[in-house]
Amino acid sequence: MQGGRSDNSVLGSWGGKFDVRASSEGESSGYESEVEITSRISLGYTFDAVLHSLRTFFAVSISLPVAWMCLHPTIGSFRARKFRMVDKGTKTVVWVQKKLRSRLGDYYFGFFSFCAEEEFYLLLLPFLIWNVDHILGRRVTLIVCIGLVLGNTMKDVFGLPRPPSPPVWRPAHQEAIDSTNLQDFGFPSTHAMNAVSNSAFTFLYLTSTPSTFNVQDILSDRKNALMFAFVILYISSLCLSRLYLGAHTPTDLRGGLSLGVILTATYWASSEVIDSYYLSTPNLLLKLIFTGMITLLLMPQPRPVTPTFSQNALLCGLITGCCYGSRQYVDLKSISFHGNAIITGDGMTFSLPEYVPVDLVRSIFLAWNPYLRTFIRTIFGYIVVLLLRVVAKSVSTMILSCVGISVKPHIDRQMSRQRRRKKLRVVRLFTRDIDIVGSAIVKMFTYSVLAWAITFFVPFLDCVLGLLEYEQNQLI
Template identity: 30%
Template sequence: PVSLSPDTLELLAYLHGSELVARFQRRCGLFLVDATNHSQGSTRSHLTGTPDHGCSRPQYEVRNLILHYLFLLSAGLGHEIFYITCLPCIHWNLDPFLCRRLVNMWTVVMYIGQVMKDLLKLPRPLSPPVVKLETRVDAEYGLPSTHAMAATAISFTLLLSAPSRIQFQFEVGLLLAVTLSSLVCLSRLYTGMHSILDVVCGALISFVLLYVTYPYWETLDHFQLSSPISPVVGLLLPLFLSYTYPELDRYTTTRGDTTTILGAGAGCSIGYWVNEQLGQTFEPQGELPVPLPTLTVAALPLGFARFLLGIVVLLGTRQVVKTLSLRLLYWWYRVPKNDDSARRRREIEVPSKFATYTSVGLVNSILVNRIFLLLGL
């Protein structure tokens, strides 16, 4: 075992402390107030409320609306709504190759981050003194921040993969990658969901994973697209990892969220293999790297139409498969239809979420582009 000096342990405890997070929130204009002060009002407050409509939660004041909405938007870049819109949009409107790289790294990084959380079991910041603006994941453990991991991995995987595919100024891409990942990391402090140690460790772990895996990206591409066992590995390995996810003494959303990510990764992996076998990958034609697509008056509405139609198809797939899988599993395990708590049981949660998001990944990678072709989009 690695032994740490007392000074190092003291520094780690300091970086993991809740007061640092609360201090950052106050510097950004987010203040915790008790109910009596809140009811009297405040002339300095621009926005007041309770986090996620939790009436029993401490109330807060927002004194800097610009930073407030900037960080809320940045935090949203780590939620499902971002992944189910942004990553597929890269596939539909830019380059499926880049989407494949992003999905692969996103899946690996998020699985490792989620497992580390539930093995290390370090708590999130305390409230008070911290204002917590999200409650869905409050029961989860804190270190590392998977928002920080995902933002770092996605930003820099795109930066490292894009030069061979698309012509752009690398310095501009580097600035955007640093800005995006930094905003997401800071948003986790602002929303009160992570300590500085959680965020720093999350970003560092992602950089280590990028460094370790980067030399093997081409090899993985070749295996994923060409090997006859690729679809078998792409399906069974994520399914195995979902079922063997570490058990906790209490329910949190980590196992379900991890299964969602692994399912989406499995569906996309199989879909990309199928496209390669069919000889229709929808990748840019001609000499690479190609110029960035021009944003013309005609291209913008076309891209927007593809985006809207694609999202409708994916959300429709998600809803249909989720409903059918839950009904089938409830019937199989003889669970009453009105027992919503049964969704937390592993034998129901894992197959339902895995089937749902594997289907979403398959539809995204195989079907949506072919619908675009049929409709002339």
């Protein structure tokens, strides 16, 4: 994934480079790529050249339309303009912090900023899938993941810095909470993209369909109007939290909001077609794995490396597991029980050992209060998902270690000192410190298993145990 040339020149023919200066006066962006990665292993001149060309095309095809929408002919001119706006935006961030800073504000905006983090989605989306609406849950998962992949790619292409601290204030815990530790670039704000995509898509899903969409009809309903007001409050609070916490400038937020609107409109209009494809196409798993690997291979590789590549591997895993798990769940069609035999609508039969009292367990859980079953179902699901995550990560790491790819290589300090004294250049597979390819494989596999468990395995177990009636959960 990290093989090939450094992509600092990906914009060379499009009006700029990743480490271009902020202005003709020589002001630095603070993110110049002064470190040359010499420890990577070349895969051959021809392969490197082809890969570099494909990465350039991929980066430009995603980012150049954004420049055109802002009436800039090239990515370079767009980036130079945004660089100048970062300095102005930093002053705006400082002004906002001086006006709004308070203990209550720290808690309020800290909470809303958390509402677009990985941990929040890993708590909310499973609950949505298991207890509310399977279709809505999987579609929100996909729109969030797709938006993050696109946003992360644009961040590495545009390379616009976050507001510097100081003068901007940041809470001591902010970097620890942020999924990338604020070590990635700033434009566009993926928090702003998520704020629009998850809330606006949910609102549209619950109130209308693409074929019957009418703003006046939707907002004339009192409940819909109240829901819309909550969506506006949520988006406004989350975006303002990024200014308050010093994570983004206004230009980052404007870009994120605009792209979030475009993504929401596009995905909402095509969600039925997308669902229809991955719920019916043959060889789905192979197609998902191939698409994920190609996507990661084509990701821009700025130097120094940013956390976005690792996060994109995680996101590709979530997309793979979500689509495949949803497909398996829909393919069940129905579940019936004959003694200890479980028969699904697609003709599959699972036989449990005679000593497993399936009928007794089902009768007990089905007799419980629905709210209690929901609580037990949720806690049980989280436990299963966490256990599978640990197992998947351990197994994938062990397998990679057996074939010589160490995700977290052991460092023999004595041997390292001896090598330094001998002035020998030691090169591990792909990188000196950590095998980025191995890390990406582990993340993609682990989160594929996690998403598969959320969309299929846990609901299936719930149906077997009597914690969930299969017919109660929407399928298509």
